[in-house]
Amino acid sequence: MKVIWNSEIVDRSEVRIDPEDRGYQFGDGIYEVIRAYNGRFFCLDEHIDRFYSSAGKIEMAVPYSRNEMKSLVNRLLEETNIDTGNLYLQMTRGISSPRNHMYPDAGVLPMLTGTMTAVERDAVKQVKGIDTIVTEDIRWxxxxIKMISLLGNIMVKHEAHKKNAEEAILHRDGTVTECSASNIAIVKNGEVITHPDGNLILPGVTKLVWKKCAEKLDIPVVDRPFLLEEMYEAEEVFCSSTTIEVMPVRRIDERVLFTDKPGDLTTALQAEYLKEIEQQCGEIVI
Ligand SMILES: Cc1ncc(COP(=O)(O)O)c(C=O)c1O
Structure with missing residues (x-):
């Protein structure tokens, strides 16, 4: 399988990770997930922008220009011949030897890797929705920052898995922030409410897109924190991320939100989101 390794596309077997790479030692690095449909990346500019923004927030200089990054990932897409799938692009701060918490000198180059996996769209799940649990947001x-140190996220995801759910809805003192691997929104009185961007959530690219869709559909969106109690009384709840798109929440702990089909606003946003994908990547055959 072909992968990105620094500025090259190489066979995966050629990649060597140093045991003193800071990503491996400290989780000192950032990443992006970018979805491709019909052999084209969706929202590539937005993801590359967030990659640079995450790098900037941890004072890590990306040793490639935006155009170099884009051409590298497009080359990988072409060489892997993947039509619909996910790119995981990751950059660590490079090698600290001997091990040292301090950021290394500017001469130490970050290490970039990128892998592509074919993953089809799951149109059935888009209607069926996902089951979730509620748990405390134990993260920092x-x-x-879209960082590779994801222990907090994977611990709550595992908690969800143990309770036969797919996603964990996180709260801080009763205020809902986001989920282990997605943003969350609720629908109340015809309005979509979602936690404002800031240090408590990841500024989702998918959220940017569904907000644009809502504007086109004249659906009001309010960025404000909301409490668990408000979520429990909501007409609809949905999660969003690059890999699951706009995903209805069917169950929260023991509360069943719908059995037959998702609510009208969620369904309308899903349809408009699909149009956005088709505009950038061509027709999606369901
Ligand atoms: C914690 C978290 N929040 C939100 C998101 C959604 O981000 P995006 O829509 O850019 O995929 C993700 C995506 O992986 C995530 O891990």
Whole structure:
């Protein structure tokens, strides 16, 4: 399988990770997930922008220009011949030898890797929705950085898995922030409410897109924190991320939100989101 390794596309077997790479030692690095449909990346500019923004927030200089990054990922897409799938692009701060918490000198180059996996769209799940649990947001206070140290996220995801759910809805003192691997929104009195961007959540690219869709559909969106109690009384709840798109929440702990089909606003946003994908990547055959 072909992968990105620094500025090259190489066979995966050629990649060597140093045991003193800071990503491996400290989780000192950032990443992006970018979805491709019909052999084209969706929202590539937005993801590359967030990659640079995450790097900037941890004072890590990306040793490639935006155009170099874009051409590298497009080359990988072409060489892997993947039509619909996910790109995981990751950059660590490079090698600290001997091990040292301090950021290394500017001469130490970050290490970039990128892998592509074919993953089809799951149109059935888009209607069926996902089951979720509610748990405490145990993560740190810089959740706006898309960083590779994901222990907090994977622990709550595992908790969900143990309870036969797919996603964990997170709260801080009763205020809902986001989920283990997605943003969250609720629908109340015809309005979509979602936590404002800031240090407590990841500024989702998918959220940017569904907000644009809502504007086109004249659906009001309010960025404000909301409490668990408000979520429990909501007409609809949905999660969003690059890999799951706009995903209805069917169950929260023991509360069943719908059995037959998702609510009207969620369904309308899903349809408009699909149009956005088709505009950038061509027709999606369901
Ligand atoms: C914690 C978290 N929040 C939100 C998102 C949604 O981000 P995006 O829509 O850019 O995929 C993700 C995506 O992986 C995530 O991990």
């Amino acid at each position: 206070l810089k959740c706006d």
